[in-house]
Amino acid sequence: MNKKRIYIVIGCDTDPDRVNFLPNVPTETLGWSGMLEGIPLTKEKVEDIKDSQGNSPVFSWCLRADHQIKEYYGNYNSILELHKPFFLELENSGDEIAWHPHFFKFDEQTQKWYQEFKNIKWQKSMLKNAHAEFLSTFPGRAKSVRMGWDYHNNDTFSTLNDLGVDIDFSGIPSLFIHPKNDSIKSVNFFDWSLSPNHPYYPATSDYRREAVGDERTFKMLEAPNFISQSLLWSLISGLVFAKKMKDVSQIFRALKKPVYWIGITGKTNLFAPIVNQIEGDLKKKDNIFFITYFHPDELIENNSSLYSLQYLYDNLKLLKAKANQLGADIHFIKASEIKTKFM
Ligand SMILES: [Zn+2]
Numbered sequence: 497m498n499k500k501r502i503y504i505v506i507g508c509d510t511d512p513d514r515v516n517f518l519p520n521v522p523t524e525t526l527g528w529s530g531m532l533e534g535i536p537l538t539k540e541k542v543e544d545i546k547d548s549q550g551n552s553p554v555f556s557w558c559l560r561a562d563h564q565i566k567e568y569y570g571n572y573n574s575i576l577e578l579h580k581p582f583f584l585e586l587e588n589s590g591d592e593i594a595w596h597p598h599f600f601k602f603d604e605q606t607q608k609w610y611q612e613f614k615n616i617k618w619q620k621s622m623l624k625n626a627h628a629e630f631l632s633t634f635p636g637r638a639k640s641v642r643m644g645w646d647y648h649n650n651d652t653f654s655t656l657n658d659l660g661v662d663i664d665f666s667g668i669p670s671l672f673i674h675p676k677n678d679s680i681k682s683v684n685f686f687d688w689s690l691s692p693n694h695p696y697y698p699a700t701s702d703y704r705r706e707a708v709g710d711e712r713t714f715k716m717l718e719a720p721n722f723i724s725q726s727l728l729w730s731l732i733s734g735l736v737f738a739k740k741m742k743d744v745s746q747i748f749r750a751l752k753k754p755v756y757w758i759g760i761t762g763k764t765n766l767f768a769p770i771v772n773q774i775e776g777d778l779k780k781k782d783n784i785f786f787i788t789y790f791h792p793d794e795l796i797e798n799n800s801s802l803y804s805l806q807y808l809y810d811n812l813k814l815l816k817a818k819a820n821q822l823g824a825d826i827h828f829i830k831a832s833e834i835k836t837k838f839m
Pocket residue numbers: 509511596598643644645
C-alpha cells in the first residue's frame with residue numbers, strides 16, 4: 497500500500513512592513529525590512545527541516561506588483577526591478593516567484609489607502625497592466641497568485657484565468673467578511689463562504705464553489721488554505737471577528753460552518769488545531785494539500801507576541817511530527833506544483 501501524503505505549500509504575501517506591527521516603519525514611503533532581512537534568515541533557519549525525500553522547505557514568494565507600488569515607485573514592477581537579483585537567487589534555491597496584487601487605492605479625503613472592491617473595470621485593467629509588467633521583469637512567472645486580503649470576485653478570477661495563471665491560493669474556506677455598505681472605505685473584505693476545504697476547479701458562474709454536473713469550470717485551480725473545522729476554535733475566532741467587526745452574525749456563521757485559521761508564523765499552540773485537522777482529513781483521502789501563508793514582517797522582531805520565525809520553525813516541526821504519528825509522508829512543494837499533484 498502506498499503511504500499517504502501531505503503536500504505542504506508555504507506562500508508568503510511579500511508585503512511591505514506594516515506600520516504599528518514593526519517599530520520605526522517609515523510613513524512617507526514603504527519599508528521592506530521584513531522582506532530583505534526576514535527572508536534570508538528564514539531560508540537559513542529552516543534548512544535543516546527535511547521532507548520525506550530529504551528536501552528542505554520551499555516557498556512561494558508572492559510579490560507585489562500593483563497600483564500602490566506604481567503610486568510609490570513609478571511602475572507596477574518597480575519592486576521586482578529593484579530587487580531582481582534577490583528574487584532570482586530565491587528562485588535558484590528552489591522557490592517560486594509568484595504574484596500578490598492588492599487593490600489598494602488612495603483616498604484623498606481621508607489620506608488613507610483603502611480596498612477598491614466596487615470598481616470592477618478598474619480592478620480588471622489594473623490586473624492586466626500589472627501582470628504585463630510582472631512578465632517583462634520575470635517572463636513566464638506569476639503562475640500562482642495570492643490576492644491581497646484573500647479577495648476575489650468572478651471577474652477578477654476570470655481575469656487571472658485568462659492571463660494564464662494556473663493556481664490561485666487566496667481562499668480561506670467558509671470565511672466571509674463584507675462591508676456593511678458600499679460607501680465604506682476600508683480593507684480586508686473577501687468572500688469564501690461556499691468554498692470546500694480542498695483544491696477545486698471553480699464554476700465559472702461562481703468562483704467560490706466547485707462546479708456541479710456539466711457546469712463550465714475555470715482552468716485556474718483554486719487551492720484554498722488548509723483550515724481547522726474544530727467547533728471550539730471556530731467559536732473562539734467567531735467571537736473575535738464579531739467583536740472586531742461589531743457583527744454578531746459572525747458567531748452564528750462560526751457555529752453553522754466551523755472554520756478556524758491562522759498563518760504558519762502564528763504561535764504554535766494556536767497553529768496546532770490546524771495541524772490536528774490533518775488526522776480526520778487523511779482518513780478520507782490519500783493525499784492532502786496543506787496550504788498556508790505568512791507575511792515577511794512576521795519573520796523579524798516585531799511588536800506582536802503572536803508571530804515569529806521561531807514559531808514558523810516550530811510549526812514545521814509539528815507538521816512533521818504529526819505526519820510521523822500518522823505514518824504519512826510530507827512533501828514540500830511550490831504552489832505551481834499543486835496542479836500536477838492534484839488529479
Ligand atoms: Zn497583502
